[in-house]
Amino acid sequence: MTRDIYGTHLMLRIAEIADRAALNDEQRVKEFLIDTVHTLDMRVLAGPLMGVEEGPPELQGCSGVVILYESHVAIHTYPSLGEAFIDVFSCKPFDASLAESVIERYFGSYAVIERNVADRGIHWGRDAARELAAWQQQRGEERLNDKAVER
Template sequence: MAHYGDELTLRLSAITDTRLLDDDQALTTFMRDLVDRIGMTVIAGPLVATEQGPPEKAGKSAVVILAESHAAIHTYPHLREIFVDIFSCKPFREADVLAEFHRLVGDYYVRERTLTRRGEEWPRDLHAAQQHWAALSSVHD
């Protein structure tokens, strides 16, 4: 048994060029380009929403639902920051993710970074999954 997939979370700060962080069409295109570059399959979206409010809370959120899971970003142009969350059962390269953000905003500083192996010991085949769940349910009976 292996893990289900990887989840990459990032906080990008000190963004050089914030012009596109408040542009619905640019973020829609960016999300498509991002998931294409990391080899994922879009099943819904991208969807872009605007968060109103004071400058420190105003920005955009963009999400795409993938056959492999999801990718989401939250932009804060006035703070020159982006939060990123990519979760996938299919392996992907962090370097490709970072390169796409360089294309969108130029230079930035990776202030926070976490790569988490999700679903440790997740069964990959149906027979193993059935055995796993049967064993768990017998423990809880």
């Protein structure tokens, strides 16, 4: 079965994270990103790129992103709040629950506060070259129509 979308986007906000120290451990967060990529059988193009924010406790934490051939996996952690935002977007179909299964291995138990799984690129299709050509043709027609309106 083919999907008439470009990809799937999993967006999570998790809280009540058992291992708050792991949320502030740059190496642990990096390992989480890599394991998520491998669990979903995706391929790293670049990264993980990591950053640690210092400052007021409510802003401290780690952020990381892995750029994939299929798109990206990202995380932003807030150790003092016991929360994190996790984002997985891919043009390769994936099981969102499989992505979520990695979280507990790295951060312990948690509660899901927000969970959204969205189809992205509706009507984009799987053949990106064909879709780009159609988009360019459409944009060209729109520009011609815009010029006709200006006259």
